[in-house]
Amino acid sequence: MDGLPILTLIVFSPLIGALALLLVPGHNHRAVRWVALAAALASLGFSLALLGYDPAGAEFQFREDLPWIEAFGMRYTLGVDGLSAVLVLLTTLLSVVAMFYSWDPIKTRVKEYYVTLLLLMVGMLGVFVSLDLFLFYVFWEISLIPMYLVIGIWGGPRRVYATVKFVIYTLVGSLLMLVAILAVAIAQAGAGNPFTFSYEVLRQFAYTDAIQAFGFIAFFLAFAIKVPMWPLHTWLPDAHVEAPTAGSILLAGVLLKLGGYGFLRFAIPLLPDAAVSFAPIIIGLAVIAILYGALVAMVQPDMKKLVAYSSVSHMGFVMLGAFVFNQQGLQGAAFTMISHGITTGALFLLVGIIYEQTHDRQIAHMGGLNARLPHFAAMFGLFTFASIGLPGLSGFVGEFLVILGAFAYNGYVAAATMLVVIASAVYMLWMFQRVFFTVPSDWMRQWWPALRDINRNEWIALSPLIVLVVALGVYPGPVLELLAAPVDRIIEAVNGAGLTAFGPWR
């Protein structure tokens, strides 16, 4: 692709915005917000160019390749395929939504807040477009720190505990990932090849069983923590509960997808033999996560925690679909990532709306809100049903494809997974009933006269999500088309794979 370095523009527009913010006086909140929003919108605008991705063309398009640290074979290689293109679009969109939503709620350290969010964008976007493993690692780490700050500074009362847990968990994961990256790069170079971190080169190499096994375990832990996968998930509810609304939107909407993306882009194609061998265990864990997340969500007293546990369940779908290694499962997994980003992002946003007004998220403290906040209730209902996989909304497509793929893999796995159609209806509708139906709780009465429905800014923030949740449910074709080729490549990579010497599950 000649012409503009689109990907660089997408990734670094927010950085330029962050630098520009340094020149804006911090007390001028209005200016700060507009500059930040402009930067995020610029990034979103550039990312729309990715809609021009040609599914029939080369694998990685919009490529950029510059030398970086040549001594160690590290290069600045960017490129997107269908999978990363849709994730980039999701990221830029949700970032704009999060920033727009933060307009009113964030009143302290506004400038620092927006700088942090912009840096977070840089990290997240960089992860999705890097084709150099070391560059990927750098962006991965960049994405970690701003989220630490977002929760730690603008978070709730137990934010210190939550951030420490979050950071230690993910740092352990990313260090393991660094080891794995170094291991594959060194192994490849050890065979007499030039030293490189290039993804496209490294995935061609046939690694020994030992490298496959240990490398995969290290990748697995790194990505599984991020997803998060049962039983490595306990950082997530804490982080969500303490994070400010925008933090939750980006955490659930994008950061969790880094883990799923890591599996689909790196762990599986680089080390397909190990991936195939470990698949049964991962599928087992995924099924546990799906059901366990749903059951634990059922009894959560806090709306945000409920949505957080539902994320554990939904991300279990991503893992399940990724490791059944067929088109339906893999496409379903990728589609679920997109859909979950939209629906859960929206749900967190909506929970934020009521939290801003009452400073409470306890389900038992709600009740009867449908009478007072009809628009809010309607939107919450829309995303509730999207979340429980109602056909016609985006959640259904991914969920159905994943279970279908799982059925092709093993009927019993599909049957166990399918139980979640019951469980998800229970936990979401039970919450919906307690929050919106019957009459307000005594506690809610004190806020009743002051309650307001969705305001203009919130509508603007929500509207793209509303459009997408319907559009992707009714017409998922374009996204599925983008995902088809990347998925085929993964299947190609794992075809006939399986560890010979280190395959305990073969």
Next chain:
Amino acid sequence: MELLIALIPALPLAGFLFAVLVGPRLDHVPIHGHGHTDDHHGTDTHDHEVDDSAFRPVPTEEEQRATSPHAGHADDLANAEGADGVIPADLSDGLGQAGHVTTGGERPRYRSWIIPTLFVGISWLISMAVFVQVIFGGQVFEVTIYEWIASGDFVINISFLVDELTAMLLLVVSTVGLLVHIYSIGYMDGDRGFWRFFAYLNLFMFSMLLLILGDNFLMLYVGWEAVGLCSYALIGFWYKKPSAAGAAKKAFIVNRVGDFGFGLGIMMIWVNLGTLSFREVFDQIGTLDVTTITVIALLLFAGAVGKSAQFPLHVWLPDAMEGPTPVSALIHAATMVNAGVYLVARANPIFAEAPVAMWTVAIIGVFTAVFAAAIALTQNDIKKVLAYSTVSQLAYMFFALGIGAWTAAIFHLVSHGFFKGLLFMGSGSVIHGAGGEQDMRHMGNLRAKMRWTYVTMVIGSLALAGIPIFSGFFSKDEILAEAFNRGYLVFYVVGTIVAAMTAFYTFRMIFMTFWGEWRGPAAVWDHIHESAPTIVAPLVILAVPTVVLGLILGIPPEEGIIHGWLEPIFHDVTYVGALPGSILDGYNQRDETHHFELFGLGGLLLLVGASVAAAGVFLAYRWYVQRPESAARFVERIPLGLGPGMYRASANKYYVDDIYQLVWSRGGVLVSNALWWFDAKVIDGAVNGAGWLAATIGGALRKVQTGRVENYGLGIAAGLALVILVYATVVR
């Protein structure tokens, strides 16, 4: 024509969008004005912007009765009027007027029904045109709109198929749907949620039409889930009532239990055949082994059991009566609950290959028919009687499907759709007229004041009871005759007993409601009136097919015109060999040489059917008109003193709801809480423990940090040696 078929569901969808976007602006409800409410739920549906009424829990039926229905209104209004302190004088008269309460000269105005009803009307016109084309013109329409999901070999189109079976359902769904829209204009008048109601109704019409028009299993599933959503929204329409909110949730979740099976069944079809299109699946189903086909059929049937409220998933339908009565008529009697029957009938080539699945369908059908009828005998809520009756009648259809009498099942579906829609709308008119009363013990003698409602409901009841010439007589007796002719004598006998029970509880309802003395508060009696024309007109219109449909479609019995229509759709069961319930070995196919003879076996069966129905009606007359105390005496006379216990068991729905509540609701919460404890204590405990361990070890290791360079150098050297060692041994 193709485009027109797409318009059939598209118009209600447009109506829905219109109602959502524009509807609120078309209704004008004065802030202090109170519309007249049609039944006692209505009292709770007035959302004032900021007033106390939002906090008021809903008055129970007992409280309502303790005062008078008016007191409820006045009380609520007093709250609403608040500071103004003006209670309109004509308020207590609210029930006496059909529709309007004037408050300070401001009349509430409702216009949001116009476009939705108009669109459904156009959709109905097209439906009828299509019906005629398909049934009389012999055409089959196939329309593909666009490719919906494509993932590898899994390709699903949004496409429609209208054949004879779909056409029959189209007749019921479109017609009853349109009539319910008209009925609701009057029935929901005065409800603040007026536009919302029409929006949901239109969304339901869209979903239901999608369900019956889809040409593949996934489209069917889409419609299936979407009608479930609409059912949820409409059962919970009066959401401030905890019972309504709970019933809505219950309906959705119980349906999802069935969908668990239905979804898996669809996936299993695709995994085995690589397609979900009806045509292709039915062409290829024979290539699979019987076990696979049976599992597929049973999974699909699980969905049908949920949607059509068959045992053991019947529990949601009676609770669904919390919804406004037009909803009960449309969704929970005439259309949505038929979806399960439609699914099995549509998938008849699959079921026909799976004897065990057929047998299961028949057994569930026969059992549910008895079970639900036995509950209906003792219910006192007029809508509950009809709800259990619906469960029981749907069970007849499954019974017919299970023995391979496909056409008889669809015949009963069509006739039941009309007469049960009529009965529900009639019950709504009664509830409306009786000031929100639903308990038949507090009704009586309504025929004196509600002539039209009375006559039409009697017509519907005659059909439901299976009295000759009414549609239910032909369709029900066809099912029983098929059972007899195919050798399922046990099923025949049970089915005939249920027919007698049906006639009894139906006329028990009629006599308790319309005959005898008025048993409610005297003050209410003066206000009882015939309902508005928009309510009565649909009753009259529906009475027409209830009278003539059987005569048109069902003569001669078992070979009526409907058999010719549906013949291309249905596969004869191909297996041979007796199943339990059939005493004739090797005979469960229809004998082609057998023909109906009025002065033969066929006539005799009709006579038996008519007689048991008449007996049931007579018993109801004797117990509820002639000697009102004899029902109680009969209960006491049951030997061994079992009578009262049996009565209680029936009145308490055989405790199925209570058992589910204990096992599933309590059990589910218990398990979930246990898992949450595990999550917090064990998993997170391990995490925190690891953190504590790291801190402790770190604290110990701090002492290693001596600050002496030579110590560090030693450490570095040792570490390097270790790395090399590991690398050399493990990696190489």
